[in-house]
Amino acid sequence: MKKVHILNYGLGNVFSLYNAIKYKHGNVNLLNKKQNFNDVEILFIPGVGSFNQAMNILNRDFKKLLIHLNSNKIKIVGICLGHHLLFTEGDEGGACSGLGLINGKIKLLKKRNSSDVLPNIGWREIKLKSPKLSIFKKYDKHKFYFCHSYFSKLKYSNQSVFSSSYCHNEFSCMVYDENIFGLQFHPEKSREIGLELINDIIRY
Template sequence: MTVALIDYGSGNLRSAAKSLERAAYDAGLSTRVMVTSDPQVVRLADRIVLPGVGAFADCRQGLGALPGMIETLEERVIRAARPFLGICVGMQLMATVGREHEDCSGLDWISGEVVALKPNDPSLKVPHMGWNQLEISAQAHPVLAGMGQNPHVYFVHSYHLLPSEHDRVLATVDYGGAVTAVVGRDNLVGTQFHPEKSQTAGLKLLENFLKWTP
């Protein structure tokens, strides 16, 4: 099995690649993780991971600067239904639009907008940074299986995704109100937190993703 981890100039690629390799090893899977900016490598991959760190518009611009990459993602993820994982801003790019500093079109795979975090509790700082527990929705998802009822995972973000359809939200985190932590539909899943920094819980999610057959 091959996993394409897309390098578009934004993301903790080394840590994400090592975590995917560790998850595959722990699960006994024969998996090759390829860090790539080549659409042809992505086209041939069995699974696709889009990381992301930084501002929404910068990440969207970086992805769009790779010739043929967005068209390849549409072809393989949407039309060919390859399993896809978006991480942090990689998850936010799945939205219709990002509103960080300026309005910027996303991939529009999950209908909704990415907006600034505004906790109800004024003592809570933005960016939201650190360990918090997930509130997994009643509709169990295979990628979240075996993580426990309220696993602790690691967040670093100032913006969050508000899906237009509530059933796209697979898990939330309480940070002065419910904040979207995991979204998904069909063969797509995205995490606002960083599984590669979330130790046991994050490795379990990555293992589940590698085994997932949507």
């Protein structure tokens, strides 16, 4: 069984993700700063707070870990803000460099009508963009729970596995490249189908 860790880098709903992985996969641990990371086989990066704040913590406490993961092509799964951090740059609270594992920028969703509200909170359908990962086809047109104001604008659109839309903004909601997965929605809060998706990502 693969050793799954969740990056515990601050004040997240870490426990939710912990419960969700534990329920299906069984084995999961939190990874705290200064902890030995040599046995990490898959790392989930959850997220809460702002892009800037999160990057400051990652750069301060987890720089060696992230270099180790990337140079050994260890699987990283970013969720919501954790997914944003994978990108080149964010503009939440001023421009800020991200981890640069996926090419692209994080931008604020645009309101089109005066009655539009942000954040985008609720259950939205996801649409398959790239058929190359056949294992994920079964999630096409299913609903997952979203809660966000920012979205990822990819440089290479073929890295997008699923897209979703809100107030006429269409955006990528799942990215994949080599050892990197990023999800805009919360599979850990999306009932059984979300748990299944987490498990498929772990096994992929």
